[in-house]
Amino acid sequence: MILSAAGIGLDRDGRALLSDVSLGLERGRLVGLVGPNGAGKTTLLRVLAGLLPPRRGEVALDGVPLARLPREARARRIAALFQGAGVGWPLRVREIVALGRLPHRRAFSGLSPADAAAIARAMAATGVTALAERGEPTLSSGERMRVLLARALAVEAEWLLADEPITALDPAHQLDAMTLLRATARKGTGIVAVLHDLTLAARFCDRIVVMEAGRIVADGPPDRALTDARLAATFGVSVCRGRAADGTAYLLPWDRATTEDETDAASLYRTSPRPF
Amino acid sequence: MKTMLRRALALTVLTVCLPAPARAAGAGPERVVSMNLCSDELVLRLADRTQVAAVTYFARDPRGSTVAAEAAGLPVTRGLSEEIVALRPGLVIAGAFTTRVTVDLLKRTGFPLLELGVPADLDGVRAQIRQVAAALGQGERGEAMVAALDARLGRIQPSEKPLRALVMRPNAFTVAPGSLGDALIRAAGLVNISAEIGRDRFGQVPLEAAAFAGADLIVLDEDEPGRPSLADSLLQHPVLAAFRRQGRIVSIPNRLWTCPGPQVAEVVARLAEAARRMEGRP
Amino acid sequence: MNAPLPRDRASARRLRLPALGRATLALGLASLVLTLASVAAGYASFDVIAAAGDLVAGRESLPALVLSELRIPRALLGGLVGFSLGLTGAAMQGFLRNPLADPGILGISSAAALGAVIVFYGGFAASLSLALPLGGIAGAALAALLLIGLAARGSGTLGLILAGVGLSSLAGALTALALNLSPNPYAALEIVFWLMGSLADRSMDHVLLCLPLMALGWALMLSTSAALDALALGEDTAASLGFNLVSVRMRLIAGAALAVGSGVAVSGAIGFVGLVVPHLVRPLVGARPGASLLPSGFAGAVLVLAADLGVRLLATRPELKLGVVTALVGAPFLIVLLLRNRGRA
Numbered sequence: 001m002i003l004s005a006a007g008i009g010l011d012r013d014g015r016a017l018l019s020d021v022s023l024g025l026e027r028g029r030l031v032g033l034v035g036p037n038g039a040g041k042t043t044l045l046r047v048l049a050g051l052l053p054p055r056r057g058e059v060a061l062d063g064v065p066l067a068r069l070p071r072e073a074r075a076r077r078i079a080a081l082f083q084g085a086g087v088g089w090p091l092r093v094r095e096i097v098a099l100g101r102l103p104h105r106r107a108f109s110g111l112s113p114a115d116a117a118a119i120a121r122a123m124a125a126t127g128v129t130a131l132a133e134r135g136e137p138t139l140s141s142g143e144r145m146r147v148l149l150a151r152a153l154a155v156e157a158e159w160l161l162a163d164e165p166i167t168a169l170d171p172a173h174q175l176d177a178m179t180l181l182r183a184t185a186r187k188g189t190g191i192v193a194v195l196h197d198l199t200l201a202a203r204f205c206d207r208i209v210v211m212e213a214g215r216i217v218a219d220g221p222p223d224r225a226l227t228d229a230r231l232a233a234t235f236g237v238s239v240c241r242g243r244a245a246d247g248t249a250y251l252l253p254w255d256r257a258t259t260e261d262e263t264d265a266a267s268l269y270r271t272s273p274r275p276f
Numbered sequence: 277m278k279t280m281l282r283r284a285l286a287l288t289v290l291t292v293c294l295p296a297p298a299r300a301a302g303a304g305p306e307r308v309v310s311m312n313l314c315s316d317e318l319v320l321r322l323a324d325r326t327q328v329a330a331v332t333y334f335a336r337d338p339r340g341s342t343v344a345a346e347a348a349g350l351p352v353t354r355g356l357s358e359e360i361v362a363l364r365p366g367l368v369i370a371g372a373f374t375t376r377v378t379v380d381l382l383k384r385t386g387f388p389l390l391e392l393g394v395p396a397d398l399d400g401v402r403a404q405i406r407q408v409a410a411a412l413g414q415g416e417r418g419e420a421m422v423a424a425l426d427a428r429l430g431r432i433q434p435s436e437k438p439l440r441a442l443v444m445r446p447n448a449f450t451v452a453p454g455s456l457g458d459a460l461i462r463a464a465g466l467v468n469i470s471a472e473i474g475r476d477r478f479g480q481v482p483l484e485a486a487a488f489a490g491a492d493l494i495v496l497d498e499d500e501p502g503r504p505s506l507a508d509s510l511l512q513h514p515v516l517a518a519f520r521r522q523g524r525i526v527s528i529p530n531r532l533w534t535c536p537g538p539q540v541a542e543v544v545a546r547l548a549e550a551a552r553r554m555e556g557r558p
Numbered sequence: 559m560n561a562p563l564p565r566d567r568a569s570a571r572r573l574r575l576p577a578l579g580r581a582t583l584a585l586g587l588a589s590l591v592l593t594l595a596s597v598a599a600g601y602a603s604f605d606v607i608a609a610a611g612d613l614v615a616g617r618e619s620l621p622a623l624v625l626s627e628l629r630i631p632r633a634l635l636g637g638l639v640g641f642s643l644g645l646t647g648a649a650m651q652g653f654l655r656n657p658l659a660d661p662g663i664l665g666i667s668s669a670a671a672l673g674a675v676i677v678f679y680g681g682f683a684a685s686l687s688l689a690l691p692l693g694g695i696a697g698a699a700l701a702a703l704l705l706i707g708l709a710a711r712g713s714g715t716l717g718l719i720l721a722g723v724g725l726s727s728l729a730g731a732l733t734a735l736a737l738n739l740s741p742n743p744y745a746a747l748e749i750v751f752w753l754m755g756s757l758a759d760r761s762m763d764h765v766l767l768c769l770p771l772m773a774l775g776w777a778l779m780l781s782t783s784a785a786l787d788a789l790a791l792g793e794d795t796a797a798s799l800g801f802n803l804v805s806v807r808m809r810l811i812a813g814a815a816l817a818v819g820s821g822v823a824v825s826g827a828i829g830f831v832g833l834v835v836p837h838l839v840r841p842l843v844g845a846r847p848g849a850s851l852l853p854s855g856f857a858g859a860v861l862v863l864a865a866d867l868g869v870r871l872l873a874t875r876p877e878l879k880l881g882v883v884t885a886l887v888g889a890p891f892l893i894v895l896l897l898r899n900r901g902r903a
Contacts, residue, residue: 051797075800082794088655089790089845102788103800135845151791155799482877483759484628487620488602514627514761 001027002062003078003159003190008047009056017043018054018214027158027190030182032201032222034194035211036235041194042083044211045161048192049080061159075103079155081148081162083194087136093147094132097123100154122154125180141168149177153184160184162193166200178204198235202226202251210234223249232257304413305366305388311355311378312371313341314535315392318408319369320346321537322417329363340531342539357381367411394536397459401425401536421538428541434465435551441466442491444481444511457533460540464547466493487515492554494519495547496527526550578849581842585856589637592863596633597625599867631762636866637859638765639757639825642772642817644858645851647832648839649779652786652847653810654709658719658895660833661818665725666701667829670815670822671753672729672736673697679740691768695819701725702811710807755828755881757866768820775816776855778809783848790847828881830888831858837895 008021018040025031025048033041046052048059050066059066066074079100087096100122101115111119123129126146131139139147145168152160165181166174174197182204185191195201201208201222208225210218212234218225231239237253244250307329310319316335319328320343332355334340335347353359357378360368369390370379382389390411395401402422409418441461452458453471461468469489470481486494496511510516519525528546532539598606602624609621643661650659661667677693708721733753737746785806788796797803821828835857836850843849865883872878 046794049798051794071802072800075798078798080795080798082792082798086792087790088792089652089847091790091845095844095846096791099788099791099799102784105784148791482601484624485601487624487628488604510759513759514763515623518623 001158001190003048003059005044005048005057005059007057008044008054008059010043010047010052010054016214018047021057021214021216023048023209023216023219025159025190025192028185028188029190029206030185030204031190031192031207031209032195032205033192033209033211034196034198034201034226038213039211040214041211042163043214045080045163045192045194049078049161050074051080072103075157076155077157078159078161079152079157081152081160081165083164083167087144087148090135090137092132093128093134093136093139094119094123096136096147097128097150097154100151103155118156119154122150122156125153125184126150127176142170142173145169146173146177149180157189159190160192162191164194164196166193167196174200198226198231198239199250199252203248226251305411307364307366308369308412309353309360309363309365309367310335310369311353311360312369312373312392314371314537315369315408316347317341317343317535317537317539318405319412320350321421322405322409322414323412324414325350327412329365330359340534342531342535342537360387361385369408369411395456396454397456398429398463398540401456401540404536405538425538425541428538429463429544432464432541432545432548433552434463434548435555436465437551437555438465438467439492439551439554440469440490441493441495441547441551442469442481442486442489443495443497444486444516456536456540460533460543461495461547463544464551466547466551483510483513483515487519492524493547493550494525495550496525497530497533524554578843578853581839582853582856585839585853585860589641589856589859589863592860592867593633593637596636596863596867597629599870600624600629601870627761628759631760631765632757632866633863634765635757635760635768635825636863638769638772639821639828640831640859640862641855642775642821642858643828643831643862644835644839645776645779645855646814646817647834647858648836648847648850648854649782649786649810650814650832651836652850653706653782653789653806654718655789656718657837658833658892660830661698661814662827662829662831663719663726663833663892664701664705664722665729666698666705666814666818667822667827668726668729668733669701670694670698670819671827672733673700673819674823675733675749676736679736679745691771691820691823693819694821694823695771695815697729698819698822699811699815701729702814706807706811751879752826753881754879755826755884756877756879757825758877760824764824768824771816771820775813775818775820778813779817780851782806782809782813783851786847786851787849826879826881828862828884830884830892831861833895834888834891835861837891 003025005021005023008018009016010018021040021044023044033044035041043052047054050059050069053067061069061074061077069077097119098111098115101111101118104115104118105111120129123132126149128143128147128150131143131147136144136147145165149162149165152162160181162181166177169177178200181191181193185206193205195205203222205222207220208218208222209216210225210230217234218227218230228239231237231251231253235253236257238255238257240252240254242250242252304323304327306327308319308323308327309329310316310331313332313334316331320331320335325346328350330351330353331347333352336344336352338344341347351363353363355378360378360382365387367388367390368382369392370382371392372394379389379391390408392404392408393400395404402425405421405425406415406418409415409421441464443457443461453468458468458470469491472489481489494516496516516525526546528543532543604621604624606621606625606629609619609625612619612622613626646666647660650661650664651657653659671694673693673696674690675693676697677689682689682693704725705718705721709718733749734746737749785796785801785803788799788801789806793803796806836854839850839853839857843853861884862880865880865887868883869878869880
């Protein structure tokens, strides 16, 4: 049960988006994909989902190249949640979640009892059951995010690839969503989530993959992938570390890192005589 | 600014006109320019060829014009005032439907201008032939043309029974009462029933109404084939095809109807002939 | 929390699916009734029942001929063209995720008209009866390809509408150019009226010519129904749900071109039906793009049949053009939509 990428390379207009990315993913684990803006996280996610054929290398699901997997079979096995797409029409929440069952349905047939059950499970898990009859335009952005997550969960695929699934959520719902993702992974789904919140990533993920400029620069358990040196080099931040009341270690991005090779605008900004 | 422009234009026109060629004494006007297909037909039949400076480009098209052969080799215009002025005409003949702006401009420039009306009956046709002939200084030819027209009309035996005729022109425009077409139908001894069904100004008749109008003869104002037109595709409609199979269709080309002239006798002749054929049937 | 869910769901489904079915059925019945009314209405009054009797018995009579070659073709074409326009409008709006998409506004109809005009006045129509609809289809397909290409490059609502305006003007200009080059001096006059859309004096030949092509186009567009639902969540998500977007795009282009192109070739351009109809249908069947396809088709048929009845019953002669009626209804509708959409455009 392995989703693996080997030697993935992709460029557009002469600019490398991904270079030599190799990655082996196992089911049952929550993997956080982190990196600064433009590092290639979303591109890698699309390649892993089979939506973007790589120029070099190949993605394989249990040893079968994705390119050779029938589209429908792939859709049943790999679910994906993308950021920013929104919902184009004022659909009701139940209808949106039901779209997750499309890969399981024959053409022109209605929802089967199994579909209905999967939809109910996904809505209950994300806490949107009460919203079932609400129209999409009436949702807050946090509610919308949870509904879209429910849609992705309703596929009940072996794999879930999620692009920034917690970005629009308030702190309580961020915690809920991360707890849900981890619990879903514990039940056997392989989850890759693009995350910007390093604190939550370090706390909830089993494994962290750090990307920078189209390459994987660190990969491993949070404490080994997110070292101070790595955070300074890749993100340009220094962190506070500590232990929560329950003894769990946490990290908190705290300041711009001041490494020696940093000669950028950030330092100029700090010394600027004119207040902004 | 506008006045200045107008003055400048008038001056230009004047300078262009000054060295106009002198007329031969006693003869009709030289450098005649016709601005409309109907006047083309009369001018080309009545004037000396050397009198004609230009006709319209419609005159050269054998599908629409009865004088295509005569027009060959003569200069043509699109009827734009610029072209007309440049020809320094001794006489301009325009139709009632020639662009008003152009005609007004020509009036102001002072070129001799003859505007033709739209005759509504055969007397009007005779009058218009004489009018154009007189303006061209060709009175005798005009009288000869009228005599020929009358002679041809005289040989036609009108229908004895007042058969009901309905004209369907391209785009389903029919011949409204009080028009020349209506007069030609009456001259052939027929009854024009467009009045019964076409109460409106444009005389457009739906095919369905035409089918039930109880016409003995349906007159199709058909073009010669070879020129694609939507109107002709209507004339191919199965309902009209059924009438055609019953021999109740007579087709008369557009160019014979279009203008007042000696050719209108041909329309009357064909209508009367078709009516006699119908009378022969049970 | 979990326990009452399944029953809740089931009852909602019982309510929702029949609602869609009921709306489709009602609109289908309404189109049928209006088709019959259209057969019964006309300029000449005659016994339609007796004429139908003659027709069935194979007796050749004038009423039977008028019934079979004027009334019935006109009614059928009204339904077929309306269905095509409504269905295409709903499919385009669903695919472009844009409530302002419409074959008329986007220039597909004018491009179809251009194709038909080139074929007709070029003289090809005389040699091959299929040439006219094929010309229309080619024009419509080119326009649809261009628009979907623009949409794929991320043009928003406004960009697409502007492209449609440009395409319409270009097609109009090229139509005028083609007419100037035509050997028929009256071509321009004829086409000005034809472009306003009319179903007057069509025959069964027209029906037989466009029906198979339209039906193929409908089938292609209806086959994208589930993909259109998925596209509500964006292209990436739709692709992740197993839809081949290249195939969906091609089916929609081909379907829209077949349906609109052959429709325009026989009836001229009838605007705004594809724009208005999906908006009227959505409150009845919900916002799911796939669910609005079939009801939009029927609603389009209802609208065009009603408009065509209107132009015959109104005492204006010559008959008011169909496109004029639909524009009178549709243009204010478009303006209201644009105003309401201002914030989101």
